[in-house]
Amino acid sequence: MTSGESRVVPFGDKFALKYIGGRGFGAKLLFDQLSNIKDPLGPENILVVAPGPLTGLYLPGGAKTHFVSMAPLTGIYGDSNMGGNFGTELRQAGYDALVIAGLAERLSYLWIDEEEVAVVPAPDLAGKECLEAERMVKEKLQSEEVRVASIGPAGENLVRFATINTDWSRNAGRCGMGAVLGSKNLKAIAVRGGKDLPVADVAGLRLLTERSMKELSSHALFEFWQQQGLMSVVDYVNSAGIFPTRNYAENVFEQAEQIDGFRMEKEYKIGDTACFGCPMSCGNICLVKNGKYKGTIAEGPEYETACMLGSNLGVGDFAAILRGNQLCDDLGIDTISSGNLIGVMIEAVESGLLKPSDVDGMKLQWGDDGQINVLLEKIAHREGIGDLLAGGTRAVLARWPQLTPLVVHVKGMEQSAYDSRSTISMALAYGTCDIGAHHNRAWTVGKELEAGGSWKAEDRVDLVIYHQTIRPLFDMLGVCRLPWIELGFDESRYAEYYSVVTGVPHTLDELLERSRAIWDLTRLISAARGVGRKDDYPPPRMLERAVEKGPYVGRVVERSEYDEMLDLYYQKRGWREDGVPPAGRARSFKDSLG
Ligand code: SF4
Numbered sequence: 268m269t270s271g272e273s274r275v276v277p278f279g280d281k282f283a284l285k286y287i288g289g290r291g292f293g294a295k296l297l298f299d300q301l302s303n304i305k306d307p308l309g310p311e312n313i314l315v316v317a318p319g320p321l322t323g324l325y326l327p328g329g330a331k332t333h334f335v336s337m338a339p340l341t342g343i344y345g346d347s348n349m350g351g352n353f354g355t356e357l358r359q360a361g362y363d364a365l366v367i368a369g370l371a372e373r374l375s376y377l378w379i380d381e382e383e384v385a386v387v388p389a390p391d392l393a394g395k396e397c398l399e400a401e402r403m404v405k406e407k408l409q410s411e412e413v414r415v416a417s418i419g420p421a422g423e424n425l426v427r428f429a430t431i432n433t434d435w436s437r438n439a440g441r442c443g444m445g446a447v448l449g450s451k452n453l454k455a456i457a458v459r460g461g462k463d464l465p466v467a468d469v470a471g472l473r474l475l476t477e478r479s480m481k482e483l484s485s486h487a488l489f490e491f492w493q494q495q496g497l498m499s500v501v502d503y504v505n506s507a508g509i510f511p512t513r514n515y516a517e518n519v520f521e522q523a524e525q526i527d528g529f530r531m532e533k534e535y536k537i538g539d540t541a542c543f544g545c546p547m548s549c550g551n552i553c554l555v556k557n558g559k560y561k562g563t564i565a566e567g568p569e570y571e572t573a574c575m576l577g578s579n580l581g582v583g584d585f586a587a588i589l590r591g592n593q594l595c596d597d598l599g600i601d602t603i604s605s606g607n608l609i610g611v612m613i614e615a616v617e618s619g620l621l622k623p624s625d626v627d628g629m630k631l632q633w634g635d636d637g638q639i640n641v642l643l644e645k646i647a648h649r650e651g652i653g654d655l656l657a658g659g660t661r662a663v664l665a666r667w668p669q670l671t672p673l674v675v676h677v678k679g680m681e682q683s684a685y686d687s688r689s690t691i692s693m694a695l696a697y698g699t700c701d702i703g704a705h706h707n708r709a710w711t712v713g714k715e716l717e718a719g720g721s722w723k724a725e726d727r728v729d730l731v732i733y734h735q736t737i738r739p740l741f742d743m744l745g746v747c748r749l750p751w752i753e754l755g756f757d758e759s760r761y762a763e764y765y766s767v768v769t770g771v772p773h774t775l776d777e778l779l780e781r782s783r784a785i786w787d788l789t790r791l792i793s794a795a796r797g798v799g800r801k802d803d804y805p806p807p808r809m810l811e812r813a814v815e816k817g818p819y820v821g822r823v824v825e826r827s828e829y830d831e832m833l834d835l836y837y838q839k840r841g842w843r844e845d846g847v848p849p850a851g852r853a854r855s856f857k858d859s860l861g
Pocket of ligand 1: 350549
């Protein structure tokens with residue numbers, strides 16, 4: 268970005284097969300640059316944008332693009348992915364990964380096609396919301412076919428949980444990847460390509476996908492999934508008693524029916540959207556037809572947003588959540604981190620730990636969606652209290668250490684929308700997640716609830732490690748995990764896909780082994796920043812404060828039980844007791860791109 272120059276670096280088969288793509292490519296490229304990177308928001312930090320070898324192909328969910336960087340929110344290894352069409356287009360332009368470094372003199376966008384990569388100054392994009400920026404870039408390029416990933420005001424203002432947005436509301440939401448773009452004066456990346464994607468065995472790919480489509484579409488829950496997408500999770504989680512409510516104090520929300528998937532379907536949904544080529548079409552386009560938010564139209568919310576901008580803030584009005592969702596998409600901020608931090612602020616004011624004068628005179632209270640929307644704007648524009656909140660949990664704790672019992676985070680990342688006191692394996696999943704307290708690496712709730720209390724530490728550790736291996740494999744291949752999670756799609760099918768695409772036969776176990784190695788690699792990156800056992804614990808709210816409502820009243824994460832799991836977890840990973848991979852492990856990643 269500094270010089271405006273670019274170069275193309277080919278990589279060899281050995282590199283491609285070892286790191287696979289997506290998160291694997293990103294982690295390796297970041298590892299190679301680590302010693303040069305001082306500050307995630309410094310020009311020396313790199314942002315790797317990498318789809319996977321299955322992105323853009325004819326198969327369910329082959330639509331994901333990964334963004335990998337040192338994370339502004341946590342200061343350690345970070346990644347986040349988006350669906351939509353962006354990654355497909357990038358591959359069709361001829362690229363498996365972009366590595367973006369430096370700092371442009373003026374606000375710019377990056378233009379990429381099969382012939383050129385250009386840094387184009389565009390100061391008129393300053394302050395534009397994500398969707399407007401996307402529209403303006405398309406207009407400048409005089410093409411509706413161009414795919415654009417953009418940031419909103421939050422990314423420009425270096426909000427540490429700023430997102431990157433594409434196709435209206437597909438977001439790389441976590442870790443603050445939008446702030447990395449902002450720190451480089453990069454407002455958007457626009458890409459156009461028309462190349463065929465490399466597939467060794469096209470007939471084999473077609474056969475596999477015909478089988479996959481048949482299996483998915485005959486699944487008993489296929490239509491229900493299309494109708495509700497991730498909103499179908501609200502009822503399950505609430506009735507299971509793990510639905511974070513009022514800053515994780517309670518686990519059942521009395522107004523859940525007002526904000527669940529059925530309510531959405533009945534009163535708000537007007538259409539579906541899907542990522543590239545995906546038959547599951549889980550995006551819900553919703554419109555508010557009456558009331559104070561009349562006219563609001565947005566894609567979403569997904570489950571996490573319904574919880575974090577809904578029950579977690581005491582909001583039982585679907586229209587208000589949709590408006591909050593739309594604001595976050597437009598401003599370019601993560602709904603999970605935002606809802607989590609605002610929950611802490613409301614509780615702090617309601618409990619008297621903070622005074623209204625600490626929060627710009629706002630008398631914050633549960634369920635006040637008007638105030639919540641004001642806070643979202645303040646965060647994105649770094650106004651008043653929003654400037655502090657824009658720094659994330661760590662900044663809040665640095666100012667007000669007395670809020671330690673209230674904040675729910677791991678490694679500086681605000682926890683997502685499943686309580687972990689009722690299913691202790693989920694506490695381990697959050698605690699050991701390589702980017703912080705995010706659910707996407709391991710979601711063990713369902714299996715542990717099914718087991719009905721019969722699980723020992725080893726059952727929990729085994730499931731967490733399996734999830735932390737299979738799910739990141741999806742992130743390396745560039746596919747969506749939802750067909751597997753929601754419709755029981757057979758994970759070994761992905762080894763078949765990878766085999767027909769590369770022309771090199773692979774078993775699932777071989778791919779899992781590579782994913783497991785990348786888990787070591789991301790840990791090594793963070794360990795170089797001081798991460799170890801001390802960072803792998805649940806927050807005080809999970810360890811010390813009992814659940815107040817729901818079937819798990821009185822439950823906390825027992826520290827001795829957690830320690831037992833953590834010891835076993837390190838043993839099974841072959842890490843030292845302090846949570847760091849042994850010294851020799853790093854050597855296996857010293858290979859070159861060739
Ligand atoms: S399941 Fe949903 S999020 Fe995943 S690729 Fe398909 S449409 Fe996109």
